[in-house]
Amino acid sequence: MALHPQAAIEATAALPGIPRDADGPVFREPWEAHAFAMALALHARGLFSWKEWAETLAGEIRRAQARGDPDSGDTYYQHWLATLERLISAKGVAGAKTLRRYRDAWDHAADRTPHGSPIELKPEDFSG
Structure with missing residues (x-):
């Protein structure tokens, strides 16, 4: 998920607690950048304001x-991820059951993926 530079700048200005350096937000793991990008995308679509976030x-x-x-x-x-899930659920985008289903599928996919390889969801990841 690509980060739009201007959206990242606006988010870091609106949310001063974001870990950052002189170049903008910093992430220790790829999933952190993905969670950040998801929040930017949902904000851009009007799901929540930065104040609500x-x-x-x-x-x-x-x-x-x-x-x-x-x-x-x-x-x-x-x-940040818990906040995404809370707002997605509160806004009716996806309920707790759906979020849990996807979380479990990602865990299953991660378990079968060799270290260093990209994690890819497959239909069988949703079967338990």
């Missing part, structure tokens, strides 16, 4: 801290 993300971080998250920055994009 920031409020939902702050709530996710507070809940994680209450569960013992050390808030060291290592889990930032886990909160």
